[in-house]
Each structure stands twice: as structure tokens, then as C-alpha cells.
Amino acid sequence: MSAAAIPHDHAHDHAHDHHEQSWIWKYVFSTDHKTIGMQYAVTGMLFLLFGFFLMLLMRWSIAYPGVPLPGIDVLRAIPGLGWAFEEMFGRWLNADGSLNGELYNMLGAMHGTIMVFFGIVPLGFAGFVNFVMPLQIGTIDMAFPKLNMASYWCFFVSCVLMMLSFFVGTGPVQTGWTMYSPLASTMTIGVSDVWNHGHTWWLMAMVFNISASLLGSVNVVATFINLRAKGMSYMRLPFFSWAMFVIGFLLLLAFPPLEVAALLQLSDRVFGSSFFLPTGLVEGGKHLDISGGGSPLLYQHLFWFLAHPEVYVLILPAFAILSDVIPNNARRPLWGYKTMVYSVLTLAFLSFLVWAHHMYLTGMGTMMSTYFQITTVLISVPSVILLTCLMISLWGGSIRFNTQMLFASAFLPMFGIGGLTGLPLAFSFIDLALHDTYYVIGHFHYVVAPGTLFALFAGVYHWFPKATGRFMSDKLGKLHFWPSLIGMNLLFAPMFIQGMAGFHRRWYDGGKYFEQTAAFQNWSTTFTHKVGAFLGLDIPDNMLSLNVVMSFGAFILALGQVPFIINFWISIKGGEKVKSDNPWQATTLEWATPTPPPHGNFVFDVNAHRGPYEYSVPGHPADFFPQWESAHGTPKPDGSDAPAKTESAHAAHH
Amino acid sequence: MSDSADPAELQKHVKKYLLIGGILLAATAATIAIAFYEFPTHSMNIIVGMIVATIKASLVALIFMHLNHERPLIYKFLAFTTVFCVVLFVLFIFSNADPLVDHGFDAPLEAVEK
Amino acid sequence: MDIPYTVHARPDTGLYNAKVGIWLFLASEVMLFGGLFSSYIFLRLGADYPWPIHELDWTLGGINTVVLIASSVTVVWAWAAVKMRKHGLYKILMLITILCAAVFMVNKTIEYTGKLNHWSVTLTDGSILSGHLPKDEKGHYIPYQVKFEGQEITLTVSGMHRAVDANPVDYVLPHIEGGAPKFKAAPAAAAYSFAKAKSPDFSALGSSDWELNASTFAQIRSISLAAAREAWKAERDDKIALAEKALAAAEALPEGQERAYGIQEAKKALTSAKNFNQVPDTKIKLVATAPFKVAVEASKLLARQTADAIIFRDGSAATGKLLDDKFTLEADALDLRSLADQAREKSLAFDARYLGEKWQKHFIANRAAENKKFDEKYSDGKGGVTRDREKSATFKKHAYGLHLDSPEPKGDHGGALGDGPHHPVLHIESKDITFFSNYTPKLNTYYAIYFTLTGLHGLHVVAGALVLAYFLVFNGRMLREDPEHLANRIEVGGLFWHFVDLIWIFLFPLLYLL
Helix, strand or coil: CCCCCCCHHHHHHHHHCCCCCCHHHHHHCCCCHHHHHHHHHHHHHHHHHHHHHHHHHHHHHHHCCCCCCCCHHHHHHCCCHHHHHHHHCHHHCCCCCCCCHHHHHHHHHHHHHHHHHHHHHHHHHHHHHHHHHHHHCCCCCCCCHHHHHHHHHHHHHHHHHHHHCCCCCCCCCCCCCCCCCCHHHHCCCCCCCHHHCHHHHHHHHHHHHHHHHHHHHHHHHHHHHHCCCECCCHHHCCHHHHHHHHHHHHHHHHHHHHHHHHHHHHHHHHCCCCCCCCCCCEECCEECCCCCCCCHHHHHHHHHHHHHHHHHHHHHHHHHHHHHHHHHHHCCCCCCHHHHHHHHHHHHHHHCCCHHHHCHHHCCCHHHHHHHHHHHHHHHHHHHHHHHHHHHCCCCCCCCCCHHHHHHHHHHHHHHHHHHHHHHHHCHHHHHHHCCEHHHHHHHHHHHHHHHHHHHHHHHHHHHHHHHCECCCHHHHHHHHHHHHHHHHHHHHHHHHHHHCCCECCCCCCCCCCHHHHCCCCHHHHHHHHHHHHCCCCCCCCCHHHHHHHHHHHHHHHHHHHHHHHHHHHHHHHCCECCCCCCCCCCCHHHHCCCCCCCCCCCCCCECCCCCCCECCCCCCCCECCCCCCCCCCCCCCCCCCCCCCCCCCCCCC | CCCCCCHHHHHHHHHHHHHHHHHHHHHHHHHHHHHHCCCCCHHHHHHHHHHHHHHHHHHHHHHHCCHHHCCHHHHHHHHHHHHHHHHHHHHHHHHHCCHHHHCCCHHHHHHHHC | CCCCCCCCCECCCCECHHHHHHHHHHHHHHHHHHHHHHHHHHHHHHCCCCCCCCCCCHHHHHHHHHHHHHHHHHHHHHHHHHHCCCHHHHHHHHHHHHHHHHHHHHHHHHHHHHHHCCEEEEECCCCEEEEECCECCCCCECCCCEEEEEEEEEEEECCCCCCCCCCHHHHCHHHECCCCCEECCCCEECCCCCCCCCCCCCHHHCCCCEECCHHHHHHHHHHHHHHHHHHHHHHHHHHHHHHHHHHHHHHCCCCCHHHHHHHHHHHHHHHHHHCCCCCCCEEEEEEEEEEEEEEECHHHECCCCCCCEEEECCCCEEEEEEEECCEEEEEEEEECCCCCHHHHHHCHHHCCCCCHHHHHHHHHHHHHHHHHHHHHHCECCCCCECCCHHHCHHHHHHHCEEECCCCCCHHHHCCCCCCCCCCCEEEECHHHEEEEEECCCCCCHHHHHHHHHHHHHHHHHHHHHHHHHHHHHHCHHHHHHCHHHHHHHHHHHHHHHHHHHHHHHHHHHHHHHC
16 A cells, blocks of 8 residues: 555545455455445344334234234235235234234244344444454454455345244244243144244254354454554553454353254254253143153253353443543543453453353252352442443543434443343342343343443444444434433333333233233322323323333334434435544544545554543643554654544534 | 474474374273273263373374464463353253252262163 | 465464464354253253163274374374475375265264164153164165044134144145045034134035145135134124123113223223134034045154044044054164163063063063172172162163064074064054154254264364365465465364364263263
């Protein structure tokens, strides 16, 4: 690459200076980390939307059990979409168009699976890490670009298989995202053609999904270790890259046991083995034609050995993104950078030792349950450190409240609620009462929905200008943020109350047919009743009224995503153009590349001169001091170390 | 592992590989022989058999996979992996040995004897 | 634009990229096999049946161990050869490695095939007979089938979407011998349980000699569903009308508590009537013009057959006469370890219909001999033994089992083996069988984990061999121009190959020997 102070516009042409790639190799089967990152991110966002839609159907059934879906006839009449809806969901609906328990179970299981494995991980981990990390550590691509492409396409196959499971004979799985055996292994076993079971397709999709994430995480960790730029020592790496490195490790070591679980369950399904099926299992009054001798507990161990680290795979991208967004918009260094790095490493280590706190109800002995309670409480320490460091980073800053910062600041209390409500669940005696209630649902949704998702939105708004060269609209961004915040809280906060009142998480009717639980009243139901009366609505003064409130919240949340979708697609071509390569006046290396970054990323020889968070350095002429600048602002006399010009006067969006 | 391409050095390595190969074959024969000798309990057969297998596996890892002189980073990876793998083994088994049902830890060990 | 550190090591980490990558990959492989081995231990500790010991033939496993160790030596030698620039030697050694992999897989195939053709039958009292199926003149195995002569078929078309729904085209017709059966009268449906519902009218199918096939079934199905929906609607209207009547009656009451309560209850009833959405199932009876023959494997049936009915996996039932449901087995071994000590000699397997008295005597004599042998071997010199015999896996295997390697016990007839079968041939009635399977993952958790572990390991062998073969065949130019790069590749491929060997070192004793 020539290194010269070329006029900005010409920097874009560097991508084309060796050979022209055809469209399909450039955008579809690309080995470029940025393209793959965007492929992952867009796929992830589409799945998040789809998973969200499943949730809306569920919420309808919970709030209005037995009432036909509104607009169902219109939906069925739409060509194409109507057919797809009919094949995926419509054929399971009751004759009058209302939901039943069977369909609700399918929606619940697929909502969980899709949100976790096909939504948040691809967007939060694979999407952001692929796009940002190589830029941030100052290299030209991932360590194994072809493997990277293979990873995406492996993931793509798994997406296709997962979607196909909606269309097969017995429909998608109905046994929750945890897929516990023996229920999961024997459900609809009466149908002898295994390919007619959504479950078989689910398992195959998971095997591909896991393989994809293994390939991806090998790549991330190897890149992190071996491809750092000159001067980029471990303690000069942005926390973003550290967190992503840790996630890579978690996926690498925690996913294989789940792959084992999936393979063994597939064997139970397809070859009739009994890994997870105990002796003498009876279903529908008949002894099953199996040898028995297996253990359902084994499945739970294998599953949660992954699924607890998976929780941190879901939440760490949030910390990663915010560790860039918050210092950048507070114009302050990240508080306690080293502490955060050591915390995240401790967190990763401990996350492998706590899994059975999901299994207190399996009748494990007191000794083991004590062990798991202790480790579970221990692991809250590093998480609290991470959150506290982010919070203290705001102290004394002159905060720019642009859209990403709004999401970031909302994350802090929201994740706080999610995390703190998790603490009681660490203790087996409380968990015995709250297990599988809406309390648990509220807890982890506060962690991943207004927690992780808000951070992911912040990330999208933050790096969008780097990826496309255009800003997303700030006005639409705010129109996205406020309904999301209100909707999320209306949706998830009442879950704690319902949960403590004993509402079970898998009631498709929202508890309507459980009279004692449903008739329970307290201040929240009375409040809801009175607010309803004030608005002229007839909302009964009992726990069921909260279902209506929550579904109303979900509806607001749905409306709130419309501005985002419009904003995202319109801004790609029609957003305000960036005037510099570093529009947010950030310090990390990804902002030293041309916009959008060409194949090969950097147009100069990258050298990291200092730590990643040099904001408001006392005595420094500007309020930020990027990693790539050897001295303030002015490049060397020949201009050779000037990556691109930085426009220091670019006003923050208010 | 060694970046040096000194032929004499490598020739020595090759001799070592052949020797280790011979030891492994001998150890395989020993494994089979031991398996048909009856120790006082079958659990002891299992333990002895696994010790021999572990020695063989260590030879493969140390000599063939050059783990006897590898970079510190690789050792760090493998140390964590080993810890988690041990956790996977030990905790699964302890969780299975539930005092409420199995009356202590002896019960599952006796099951081996069946 | 090249990725840095693909050939030479990065100075501060001392590693090139692929080396970091392969070790990370191997770390995850360790967790994968760690999970499987952990499952092995978990299943073995929790097994409620005698865990098979020395049941697999160790010779094939032993040969495979030798083969893999040899290939491990050659692959690391091949790497050294490239480093020393001895290209001819490298090619030979690599070829040997790949051939070793081929030998390994051939052995594996032989082992697997043997198991697929070996069957095990568990009787109701827990006795286990194993052996082979009889062969026909052409040398093919004759599968165990239930034979049935049917007169009528009853289909159940479910009104709501269900996993098990009538589908005779896929689940019944394939098992009927001599093509699709013909039916004499138009099918008749049982009346719906709803009072005002009309039964479906199938006269469109014709009154005689119509054939059950995909198109006629589609017709039956659509007529049934339409009728069921009509029935549901009529029932719902009925319920609504009733509830409205009750509501009107309540409203007519004088003002007061009773009226309020009545209205409340009637409103509830009205809501539930409006939400009533149960579309009933339609049961349709078809009567055949002539009896039809069914031959079906037991696994294709939903429930065990009775003397006059069999139920297929789609819920369709055929009524008629059961002709034959005996499992014919050329038994080669009997295992009575799962029985209580007193019950062993009275095992169902010694019933006169099966092995009979001669084998029973043989078993008793053999057990006594084994006991004596054990007493002598572990004698403590004072009339006792130094070892608990119930803790000796080998003793139990020999004393509580029997090899059936001649049609009659050898003591009586001197083991005369002529042209006839080499084993007792048993016709086991299905009512005496609780479970049967060939030696596949279905048989028990031991074979399940055996196939999973060795199968996954076999896939690794194949994958590793393919990668090494790729280096040998397609990387000739790299060998000449950039041997250091190829040496790196071989080192990385070799690391994987050694790992595969390492796994087998544990698999071999765990599955074959201990």
C-alpha cells in the first residue's frame, strides 16, 4: 500500500488497485472480515426480528387466551406470506384462529432458540467481532479468512435447517429451548419417520451452528493473539477486543459438550438409543420400545455446561461495545481498564464452574448444591465490577447524548436490575420457589433484552458510519430509543410480580385457568385496575391484568422497532455523509481507516503508540489522543503517518 | 516445533520417534495382557488399564506433538482446557452420587462391578 | 496483501498462525471427547444392567491400535523428512500414513457389519438370547415380521392438527402384500359425539371394489374434515344459543344478588361457548372385499399386536387374524446375569418351546464347574475364598451365561456338526419378548456410546487422512518452492493426526478390554 497523504476521496480506491472481484465473490462468498461481519450482523438482525414476531404471537395468547388472532384472515390472504404463515403457524391454530398450547410451546421453544443462537450471538459476537476486531487491533484481516467464510456459510446452513423445521410434518420443537430429555427425545415419537420431526431438524441445525461457532472462535482467538499491530501490546488493546477474545474462548471450550448433547440426542432420535432415557419409560400409557439405562440428568449436565457460559457469551458483547461507546461519548477514559480485563478473565473462568445452579430442582445432593451456590455468588463479583467500572467512567464527563449514548446509559440501570434480580436465584432455597416462574423470565430478559440488545443497538449506531460512510438519523434514533425503553419495562417489570405470585413460565393461557393464582391481588394489580379505569378500560383487579399490561408493552416495543428498521435501510444510501474518517473523535484504531474500510483496511503502516482510552488528557490540545498518532494532530512532515484527516469540529448530534 | 533445520538434529529426532513408537507398541501389548489378568476387583483392572493408557497418551503428546518443548502460550491454553475437562468429569460424577438416593459415594463405584 | 505470520513465527508469541489455530481447535476437541468420555463414565456408573466386558473382539481393535501408532510415527517422520528436504522419503512416509488410515477404516467396517447382523432378544423374565437371523436360499437374512390377515381397516382422521394422524398411504399400504386392497362398501364413519352432528357421507367413493390409494384417501380425508368442521360449528352454535338463553333468563330475574350472579355465570358460559373450538376426530371403517395379507416389521407398529388386531404407526388399525409373530433366532449365546440367582436355572429360555431341559442341565453343570474353578483359584486355604465372586465380572460372565455353539449340548451328542444349523434355532413368541434389537445403539447404552465414540473417532480419521492426502497430492509445488510452508502444514495436520491416535489410546481399553 502506498503511504502518503492522499486526498481523502482517493483512499476509497485502494480496494480496487489490484484486481476487480466479481459481485458474488465480493459480497456473497467473501473472505473479507468486514463483509462477513456484516453478513453475520444482518442475518442476526433478521432473526431477532423473527424471534420477536414469535414472541408477539405468544403474548397475544397470554393476554387473550382463546381469542382469535387479530387480522388473521387478512394475513392468510396475502400471497406468499400468507402461505408461509399458514405452513409455519396457521395449520396449528384452533379452528377459530386462536392459539392453543401446542402452538404456544412451539413458539416458546423457537423464540428461545432463535433469539439466543441465531439472533444475539451472530449479531453481538460474530457480527461485531468480525467487523471491528481486526480493525481495532490494526491488522488486515482475520488469521484464517477462508475458515471465516466457511464459518458463515456453516451458520447459514444451520439457519436454513432451523427454518425448515417449521415446515416439516410435526412442526418445530415444542420442548423449550433447553430441549430436555426424555420429553424432547420421545415427543411425537409415534411418527416413525424421523425426518418429519422438527426436533431432528433442530438438532442438525444446532450441530451446524456449533461447528460454525467453533470455526469462528478459533479464528477470533488466533487473530487476537498473533495479528496485533506493532506496538499493540496486550494492555493497549481496547477492552472490546479483550471481551471478544474471552467470548471466543468460552465458545471454544463450552460448545463442544453441547455438541455432544446434540449428537447423543440425535442418536436417541434417529437410532433409537437410550442415552437420556431411563429404564421403564412409559409414554401415553405404553412402554416405549427402548432399552433404557440412560440418564436424563446427563443431558442437563451437558446442556448447562454450555448454556451457562453461553449466558456470558450473550452479555459480554454488551460490555465490549459499551466500553467503546461510553468513554467515547463521555469523553473520559475507561475507568479501571486493567481491573475490567482481569474481571472478564475471572468471569470466564468461573463461568465454567457454576452451571448446575440451573439444576437445583434435579435433586442433587446438599454438598454439590452448596458448591454451586458458592461459585454462583462468586461470579457475581466480576460482573458487578464490570458494570461499576462502566458507570464510574461517566463521572465528571461532558456527555454527548447521541443515540448510542442513550442506549448505553439505559443499559446500565437495566442490566443492573437484571443482574441483581438474579442474585436470589443463586440460592437453592429461593430457587426452589421461583424456578420456572415468570420471575426467572423477567430476570434473564432484563439481562438480555434491555441489557444486551440495547448495547447491540448502541453498537449499530456507533459503527454504522464506519461501515457505510453515513450516519443513521439521530431523530429516528430517539424515536427508536424511547418507545423501546418504555416498552421493555412495561413488558418485563410485571414479570417479577407475577413470578413471585407463582405464575409458571409455560402457561399458554397466561394463568387464566389457574384460578387461585390468577385471582391474586396486590398494589400492582390495583394500580393497573385504577389506571385502566381512569382511561376508561375495564381491567380486572387481579394478576391477569398484568398480562394485558405486558402485552401492551410488547406492542409498544414492536412499534418502537419500526423507526430503527426504516433508519437502518434508508441511512445506507440516504443518511448524512460523514465528513471525516473519525466522526465520533474516537481513539481506537478502527477510526484510522478510510471510510468504509477497503480490502486490507489500513492505508498506512499501523503503529499503536498508547493505550486505547486517551480522552481529555490533561495538557493535550485536543480532548482525545488516538492510538495511531505519534504526536498530536499534525502528522509527520511528509504526512506518512497520517491515516486520514480527523475533523475535530464535527459537532455531536443532539 | 524447532525452527532449526539442522539435519543431524532432526536425524536424532527421527530415531527418538521410532523408539517411542516401539515403546507404544509394547505398552499396547501390556494393556491387553493386563486386561485378561484378574486383579482383586475389576475396578483395579480399570485403574491400572487407565494408568497405562495415560502413560501412552502422555508419550504421544510430549514427543510426537512436541509438548515437551512448546511455547508458554500453548501451555496456558491447555492448562485451562485440562481444568475444565477435569471439572466436566468430576462434577458430573459427584452430582450423580446423590446422598439422598445413592447413600453416599460408594454406590456408583459398586455399580462398576456389575 | 498477505496475512502476516503464515509461514514464520511471530517473534513475541513464537508461533505461526496455524499453530495457534490448531491448538485452539484441539483444545475444543479435548472438550468434545471430554464430554463423550464423561458421558461414558456417567452411563457406566448408572447402568442398571451388567456392563459388557470383553464382549467385543479385541483383535481387530488391537490391530487398529498398532496401525494408528505406526501412522503416528510415519507422519511425524514425514514432517522431519520435509525439514531435512528428503522429498522422496516424505512422499513414501505420507503414503504409508494414509494407507494406515485406510486399513483402520476397513477394520472398522468389518466390525460394524458384524454387529448389524447380530441380534439380541430380551425375554420377559430378563433372560437375554443373542444370535443371528435365519437365511433364505440366496443367503439373505430373513427379517422378523409380524404376519397378519386383515378384514377391516379403521382410520382416524383427526379434526385438530395432531402429530399422529391417519396416513395409510405411508404407514399401512407399504406393508400389505399383493398391492392395495379393494373395499366393498362405501366407508362408514362412526357418529360424532355431538348431538346434532351429521356423519360424513362417503358415497362419492362408489359402493364396491374401490381401491385404497393416495387419491381415494385424499377424498376420504377432505370429506371427513369438512363434516367434522360442520359438526364443530353446529355444536358451537348450539352451545352459544343455550348460553344466550340462560343469559336472557338471568336478565329476566328481579334485581338482586341472584340476578347478578346468574348474569355473571351466563356470561362466562357464553364466552366459553364462543371459544369452543374442538373439531372432532372422524373414525372411518373400511371393509375389504377379500382378506388382505400384512407382513410388517414390529418397529413399524404403534403397539404390540393382539390376536385379532394390529395398530400401525399412524393410528390406523387393522382387524382380522394374527398369522405369525414368532421371532426366529439362531441363538449363539444366553445371558442370565440380570436374573436373581434362584431364577436363573428356571429361566424362560429353558422352556420346552425354546432351549429345553438339556441346555438347562448343561447350564447347571457349567455353573457348578465355574464355581469350583473360582473356589480353587481364589482359595484362602481355609475353605473360604479371598474374593467376592459377585464382584468378578469375568466369573459372572462365564458362570451365568452359556455359549450355544451347537444345536444340542455337546456332552450328549459329541457336538456333531453336519450341514444343519450350527446353533439351536428358536422360534420365540412375541408375548415372551420385552425387547429386541440388533447390536446397534438401540441395544443398550454400552453399544450406544460405543458407536458414538468410535463413529466420531472414525470421522476424525477420515477427515485427517483426507487432509494429509491433500498435502501429498496437491501441494507438490509448495514442496518444491516453499518447503518450510508445507512443513508447517504437515506439522499442523500431524498434530491433529496424533490427537486422533491419542483418543484411540483411551478408546481401545475402555471399549474393548475393561
